[in-house]
Amino acid sequence: MPSWNEVLKEIDGIDKDNPIDVVRRKYLSQLHKHTGRNVIAYYSAFLQHPGKMNSNITDDDKNGFMNCIHKMDCSKGLDLILHTPGGDIAATESLVSYLRAKFGNNIRAIIPQLAMSAGTMIACACNEIVMGKQSSLGPFDPQFGGIPAYGVLEEFEKAKNEIIANPKAATYWQFIIGKYHPTFIGQCEKAIKWSGKIVKDWLITGMLKEHNDPEKVAENIVSKLNNHEDTFSHNRHFDIQQLKEIELRILELEEDQKLQDLVLTIHHCYMHVFGGAPIIKAIENHMHKGMFYRFTN
Numbered sequence: 001m002p003s004w005n006e007v008l009k010e011i012d013g014i015d016k017d018n019p020i021d022v023v024r025r026k027y028l029s030q031l032h033k034h035t036g037r038n039v040i041a042y043y044s045a046f047l048q049h050p051g052k053m054n055s056n057i058t059d060d061d062k063n064g065f066m067n068c069i070h071k072m073d074c075s076k077g078l079d080l081i082l083h084t085p086g087g088d089i090a091a092t093e094s095l096v097s098y099l100r101a102k103f104g105n106n107i108r109a110i111i112p113q114l115a116m117s118a119g120t121m122i123a124c125a126c127n128e129i130v131m132g133k134q135s136s137l138g139p140f141d142p143q144f145g146g147i148p149a150y151g152v153l154e155e156f157e158k159a160k161n162e163i164i165a166n167p168k169a170a171t172y173w174q175f176i177i178g179k180y181h182p183t184f185i186g187q188c189e190k191a192i193k194w195s196g197k198i199v200k201d202w203l204i205t206g207m208l209k210e211h212n213d214p215e216k217v218a219e220n221i222v223s224k225l226n227n228h229e230d231t232f233s234h235n236r237h238f239d240i241q242q243l244k245e246i247e248l249r250i251l252e253l254e255e256d257q258k259l260q261d262l263v264l265t266i267h268h269c270y271m272h273v274f275g276g277a278p279i280i281k282a283i284e285n286h287m288h289k290g291m292f293y294r295f296t297n
Contacts, residue, residue, distance in 0.1 A: 002261060007268040020276070024269035025288050031262040032286035037077045037108070039286040040068050041266060045274035046085040047114075052295045055280050057087025057118050062095055064283030064291035069102055072285070077106035080126065081266065086117025089142065089191065093198050096125045105206050110253075111135040112267035116235070117143070120225060121195065124248070125202035132253035132260065136237035140199065141226050142191035152180070152188045196226045207249045217247050 002010070011019050032039045042065075046055040054060070078099065086092075099107060109115070109126040116138035123129050123137055131137075141148055159173040200218045208214035224246045225238075244250050253260045273279055277294075284290025 002265045002268065004268045004271065007265055008272060011269075011272060020269065020272055024266065024273065024284075027262055027265045027269060028284065028286045028288075031079070031259075031266065034258055034262060035079060037079045038072050038074070038103075039079045039081065040065065041081040041270065041282065041284050041290075042084060043081070043270045043274075043282045043284075044084045045280050048271070048274040049280060049295065052280050054293055054295070056085055057091050057095070057122075059088070059091045059094065060293075061091065061281070061283060062098060064281075064293075065095065065098065067291055068283055068285040068289055070289070072102075072287075074102045077108070078103045079108050079110055080122070081110045081112065081263065082115040082119055082123060083111075083113055083267070083270070084115055084119035084122075086119050086121075086138075086140070089118060089121075089195055089198075092118040092121050096122060096198075096202065100125070105209070108251075110263055111137065112263050114138070114237075121199050121202075124199050124221070124225075125206055127207050128249050128251055129207075129243070130251045130253055130259075130263075131240045131243070132264075133240065135253070136239055137225075137243060138238065139225050139227070139236055140195055142188070142195050152185065192226065196222045199226070208247075211247075221246050221248060 007023065011023050013019075014022050016022055028039055028041065042061075044055045045052070049055065080099070105127045107126045108128045108130060109123040110130040111123065112132070113134060114136050115123050116136075117140050120137040120140045129137075155176070159169075159177055162169040163173060200215075200222050203218040203221060204214045208217055211217055240250055240252065253263060270282060273282065273292075278296070279292050280295040281293040282290060284292075
């Protein structure tokens with residue numbers, strides 16, 4: 001299996017302009033030839049450039065997908081390589097709707113390392129999820145500016161109970177609750193319901209469509225992944241075994257050695273891209289079409 005260093009060695013050995021592009025595109029094409037499926041890599045540089053704007057999922061990303069899908073034979077399905085911290089729920093819902101309109105349920109998510117939050121939501125919308133031993137999904141409990149919606153509701157409920165038990169506690173809690181703007185509690189409640197509802201619907205109409213009891217299993221998956229009380233942290237990492245236990249349809253990357261080599265080589269290529277250029281996000285297909293989003297310091 002090509003390692004990070006071996007991929008760098010191959011890039012350094014290319015005597016052409018933009019050698020990193022040459023190597024990355026070669027392996028994207030090889031992945032397409034190996035599977036016979038369309039390939040789109042959807043990558044964020046959130047690990048290399050933390051805190052930079054637009055590293056998350058936004059409405060503008062659909063332009064990148066439209067560019068990649070243009071002239072694709074959608075009947076061949078889609079392998080979507082995901083590496084993202086998540087992002088806006090509305091943008092995620094719209095993107096999934098677009099991808100399903102083009103490929104139906106013939107979409108497979110491939111997770112080389114991390115697909116968190118709304119990235120997990122996208123993975124749940126696919127028919128299958130391919131993961132390796134190093135791969136993780138995360139909870140998709142909604143956040144507002146880094147503040148967990150579940151945490152806000154828990155805190156508000158705690159404040160209410162303490163004030164009922166001891167009215168003098170209101171003096172303490174007003175400094176905390178008073179910072180919330182009007183309608184904020186309602187927004188948190190709606191965001192939790194919204195994210196849970198769309199993921200449940202995607203599961204029932206997608207990977208659980210042939211299950212004996214899709215609604216029950218979908219409800220259980222949503223309760224495990226959209227539940228701050230049990231997951232404790234929005235950054236929690238769920239590995240392949242944990243996700244299999246809640247009945248997500250997971251394929252092990254290690255079962256196909258060629259697939260594993262290609263996926264991880266592509267992953268290392270993008271890590272080199274982000275490490276050497278001011279690129280915050282990439283959306284690219286196997287036909288060498290893509291969009292790269294730059295940032296300024």
